[in-house]
Amino acid sequence: MLKALCMRLAHLGLSAHFVFDMTTPPITSKDLLVASAGPGGFSTVDAICSVARSHGGRVLLLTAQPETGSSVRHANVVAYVAAQTMADDGGGEKSRTLLPMGSVYEGAMFVLFEMVVFKLGEVLGESPEAIRARHTNLE
Amino acid sequence: MLKALCMRLAHLGLSAHFVFDMTTPPITSKDLLVASAGPGGFSTVDAICSVARSHGGRVLLLTAQPETGSSVRHANVVAYVAAQTMADDGGGEKSRTLLPMGSVYEGAMFVLFEMVVFKLGEVLGESPEAIRARHTNLE
């Protein structure tokens, strides 16, 4: 879902980059890192957030576990996405749930990001034509 | 969304591979290629579907434009996802829609794939524990 968000931020004309893409520049104190750790912490998320902070970047962490997660320590701001993740899906109990593991969290992020991008487009005054024109034709 | 589907099919214990991943084997007549072209056709989707067919693979195409799309030609089976895409979102007209471009189509695929994976888990008799145990710890 972060990949989709990144693409849509670029459509808005913002200087957005996906970590691990080839042309991602170094993070500076002018940048915001948007990270997600549904269950509260992943070692790689902790690592990237820590590097971002040490270079002066600000970190927004999306998580369903704002109390207990290790990644929260690295965040300037925490966005609490109240949704089931692998941390509290019953750990593989016998009865099947319709949306197991992190699926509810992923769906919640999909809706959240669409809302954020809509509001952001309004604030930036970007027309639908301008947004559409930034979508790649190499697909 | 196809990446998420691929991961969940692997969680079910199926031999699933994502095109362009490093370890994806050649497609054979025993394999099914699941492709998606919301607006009906992309040159790269056409190319991959065509290669798959020429090696005997079967092709399932998801699209919102089953009548007019170029990718339909390459499919053995077409799944019609009745949702707005870039092909019919108004082409960038003045009024902003809440879910522009291909967002509705993406959301529809999210829901569809969750349903497919749920049903498939039932058919295969895979327990939640078994599914969860196949999720990578390298994250």
Place this chain on the structure above:
Amino acid sequence: MLKALCMRLAHLGLSAHFVFDMTTPPITSKDLLVASAGPGGFSTVDAICSVARSHGGRVLLLTAQPETGSSVRHANVVAYVAAQTMADDGGGEKSRTLLPMGSVYEGAMFVLFEMVVFKLGEVLGESPEAIRARHTNLE
């Protein structure tokens, strides 16, 4: 190897983008697509080159098979990399070669791209400090 080239072009301060990365903009008549098809043609390379041309982009194709490859048709300029690829490695004969399949071609591209980037840095007058400062710290 194209991924490495793309990163180094971005290090030089050029507006370089990798096809399929999240933030890649549409190609225009001001852009050059650098593509590679060692054995002369791949369906996906043909597809991307064709799209690039239809939007006015120029296409540089690297190949070891400039006479017979399908991708050559789509190129404005062809760079002939005289190296063994899967097209002429003996097709899997019994005796093992030290560098099988496309390995020689990959190695040749590595050397070629380093030379191109070195010359380009000279022409652009980019200092080693400036180049290094563009390398991402998010790793």
Place this chain on the structure above:
Amino acid sequence: MLKALCMRLAHLGLSAHFVFDMTTPPITSKDLLVASAGPGGFSTVDAICSVARSHGGRVLLLTAQPETGSSVRHANVVAYVAAQTMADDGGGEKSRTLLPMGSVYEGAMFVLFEMVVFKLGEVLGESPEAIRARHTNLE
């Protein structure tokens, strides 16, 4: 270069997976993680190596800085690749070197991996035909 190695290990019929690919399974005590940190340490490499160790996996680290790097701490075995990296390329001094930053290290890994794959193919008794037949046709 690790991506190329991973593909070639899969060509040899080994159960090889690239970290962050969609279908990568959890690491277990039967697995070997091959990691690379030319300058000695990256936060993400440290993170992945640490996770691998905590699940019983063995870690082989390739580095040009076996004495000072942070990633060495996480490795069971260290392979010393004696080549210039960003840690000792002069830090961006005025005079341009032909192979700046990590280019020598990348080239050294290219040669090393080809040699490893050649030897491994010999040991495993994999014929060129068998190796070639595992190369994907979806490209």
